[in-house]
Amino acid sequence: MPRHAQRVIAAAIMAILVAVPSAAIALANFPGSNGQIAFQRFDADGYWQIWVANPDLSHQRQITDGDFGSGFAAWSPSGSRIVFQSDRSDPDITDGIEIQDVFTMRPDGSDVRKLTGSIGFSGHPSYSPDGNWIVFDSDGGNYPAAMGIYIIPSDGSASPRRLTALVAPSLWQELARFSPDGSRIVYDELRGGQVLSHRQDGRLVAEQSALFTIRVDGTDVRQITPWGLHAVDPDWSPDGKRLVFASQPTHIGDIGEVMVADATGGQLRTIVNDHGLTGIGSDGAFIYSESFNPVWSPDGRKILFAHASFTVAAGFEMGLQTVNPDGTGRAWVSSLRFEEHQPEWGTLPPLP
Helix, strand or coil: CCCCCCCCCCCCHHHHHHCCCCCCCCCCCCCCCCCCEEEEEECCCCCEEEEEECCCCCCCEECCCCCCCEEEEEECCCCCCEEEEECCCCCCCCCCCCCEEEEEECCCCCCCEECCCCCCEEEEEEECCCCCEEEEEECCCCCCCCCEEEEEECCCCCCCEECCCCCCCEEEEEEEEECCCCCEEEEEEEEEEEECCCCCCCCEEEEEEEEEEEECCCCCCEECCCHHHCEEEEEECCCCCEEEEEECCCECCECCEEEEEECCCCCCEEEECCCEEECCCCCCCCEEEEEEEEEECCCCCCEEEEEEEEECCCEEEEEEEEECCCCCCCEECCCCCCCCEEEEECCCCCCC
8 A cells, every 4th residue: 555644653552562663754844944843643533633833842733623634734935824635625534535635724724725636645745945836746546547746836726737657666656845946856755565464454564765856847857865775754954955864664673763865865874863673572671762754944953853762661752852963962842742743844933
């Protein structure tokens, strides 16, 4: 199955104990002053909802609600709107036919506008640096023939235009992000893998992923990272010279690294390397620790990411952390931790 399905990182501790979660997804930022962040979190009924807050998680406000999921929020460059995906237009979320659409709204959750046509999956959207375009991935309601990266005017004034197409053995393309100068788009591509039918959790094994960039007209495709690195979730630095991304596990126990590279894939460096996963089958020795969803701050001085860990002594803990781009200065952003996912750092000024 495609990798666009949202994962839950240990919604319960037992979920951690029986399955190694795959790296989650993050979004992109443009240059500017550090402002408010957006993220997603489960509500009391188990639906993903979008929140905004100051960078220290003060002044938190839930800006979506309802009996449907909303997530993968990304700020417009000016901070005046947020683009996101939601299944709110799915007429029957129980029928096994997934409908996800791309929407925009104001930062207070008002003035919601639908941009895509409720045909299959469309999601993981992000703005162009001038705010005039939104890029997203979609199966066009006809997977795999129509699967690819698309762009659409941010005001919905024209139909989506397709930029890429799948070539076997690739299975999915996702998380396309404009470079800060608007000249190129980065995305990740996934290939290989098989579902183990004897696993109740539908474990997908032997999957690989790599980062690619293209020109905004869909030409000049360049592979940036090797498949074996399992790179996902790319985000440009505000100066456009570097990328931050999460790395998928290469073997059990090696999970959830945050890495940086230059925009052509050189100078690879791990800046966050957690314990990973060890002690499976031993109640007293089980340890889980990973980091994911990395995004650059608008001023380029920090990288924001989600971190989750579990030990028998401390229990499960998840929240947001920051680190300097050279890997120093790692710290929690707040003592408030409620399993935040998909952080996105915008330029809308923080509330006093």
